[in-house]
Amino acid sequence: MSIKLICVSHSPMMDFIHPAPEVEAAARGAFAELAQEVAAYDPELIVLFAPDHFNGFFYDLMPPFCIGLRAKCAGDWDIGEGPLNVPEALALDLVKAVQAEDVDIAYSYRMQADHGFTQPLELLAGSVARYPTIPIFINGAAKPFPPCRRALKLGEAVGRFLAGRPERILVVGSGGLSHDPPTPQFGSVPPEVEEFLIAGRNPSPEARRARQERVVENGRLLARGQGSSQPLDPDWDLGLINTFVTGDLTRFQTMTDEEIRAQGGRGGQEIRAWIAAFACLKAAGTYQARTRYYHPIDAWIAGMGMVSADSLAS
């Protein structure tokens, strides 16, 4: 058994709007370097913790966590196509193991994985189906959220399951440093937008395009220092990265939604994916982590960070 970890921010706007060329080159270069390492490691299993953004999960039935037993690309932002390569029997064993640890996990035979899942798979693994992958959804977009301490518990339960496995495993966490995209908030939007948040699966191409254009326009404005998005917060981001790299995750036992919202913005709630991923790695033993990249990229509405880690357990 061996376990490695990569946690990265995502921004589905990467192919739609461009920051300064040297900024974009550095970010893409950092992704490419990590992708080379993934190819050299040749994982036999990827466990991917990621949020959704009202593409696959809606208020008609919103779980805090969900393991995909079968999953396909949601198709948002034209990232990825078709099914993910989910090892169904192993994913089901994972559901049972997590339940046995008293974490009540939802599971799906028809998960729609949006850019939270598909972008890191494309950028790090080359395609969404290149490696067997178990997708684990963590709600970071739809209030109320599962507490950060439950993301720790989930990660630990998954990590204890993985610790007994023979495969070369890559744990990935997606999203989560500071960013404040214009995701509508239930309770403060008109009824037709609430209806979308409840049951907006499989939108028309026009509706999808209009939604994405709104997000891109938000990036344009943020890059000009305008608009309503909360600014990115490098201090918050670097503080979080430092916590993950040093390996003391106790801060997340008490971290509140309000604390995250104040500094990390609406999208900052996605940090639960990194929390679960690191807790997962830590449950398998001590680890060594390093920061691979950080830059706040306004045009992409992303505190863009990348961290990798190796388990020191034998």
Ligand SMILES: O=C(O)/C=C/c1cccc(O)c1O
């Ligand atoms: O499509 C959306 O609603 C959100 C897009 C987005 C933009 C920037 C950073 C992120 O993490 C996003 O999910």
Ligand SMILES: [Fe+2]
């Ligand atoms: Fe996101």
